[in-house]
Amino acid sequence: MSLMIRRAEQSDAPSIAELQQTTWRETYAGLLPTPVLDGLALPRLYRTWRAELIRQDGDLDHGIFVAETEDGKALGYATCGASTGQATDILGDGEIHQIYVKASHQGRGLGRALMLACSRWLLMRGLFSGGLWVVKGNDKARAFYESIGGELAGDKRDSMQGWQIPVVGYTWTDLYELAGLESEVPSWL
Template structure:
């Protein structure tokens, strides 16, 4: 039976809350690892498509990412490390990973957004903004006064989203080796002060 796409006023469906009524962000559980792995594989393939060869992109497998997340969630590292999941109902559609900044010039009160992604099919409905707000709240709650994140210089969409969210470049950059042949991709650092509450 084909799915219905009737947009008439069907009284049986008029009370439906719609897909956004139960959008949320929560701390990820071990059972979320497969869904987070799937989102990460899709998002990373998209973000790195312009800088990585096809054979390297093919290694971005959901199961490999899920395995790493499962291990991390089962035995979390010391410190304030969190994996946050954006959900549409029960479905995980995005994620954010945070922890202490690993940058050598960072103070002990600097947190890092190490990964952020929303599945392409779930974008532009607020999941990314909810994730970013939860990241800031979680880092503030852990005593962080500053946040760092690194983004591919070529990833205009993610950089634009983070700039609109209140982060800004501080001039730092790094060239990360991304292939066995020594190819590199430039990343730029975006930062935000967290000690001033947002208006």
């Protein structure tokens, strides 16, 4: 099966919404409160992603990527952009806001390829350091970020639908190191 990473388009809103619903429920069962996961309604997620993809068209620092099969089946997605506020002090210039791959396709290089796409995008935008936040109990994701050179940078609590969620930051002080990693899915548009 041939896979590729490409920059998302407005027409991808429904598939990214479905991916978010699926991947969040797979990833965060037992880590996030049940009401947060139950609240992932597709109509709301679709509206959110449609707005994000429109925003991407007007904001060159905002990148959204999709990992898909050659027949267009979306298997993962990632978003990135310039850091803001406290995130800049902890993570650096750029931030990978989201990165998710369906559980059935993890361990095949898609997460790594999405990280490469984001790091290269951030570098093209002149953002030379960066990082991301991950739910503190998400040991699988934390091991992945550490395996590709992420360094623990701090922790905080994120507010999600009124719940306080502990998260930790991982950073890459030089995104060139992350962008130079090899990947099984090397091409992206």
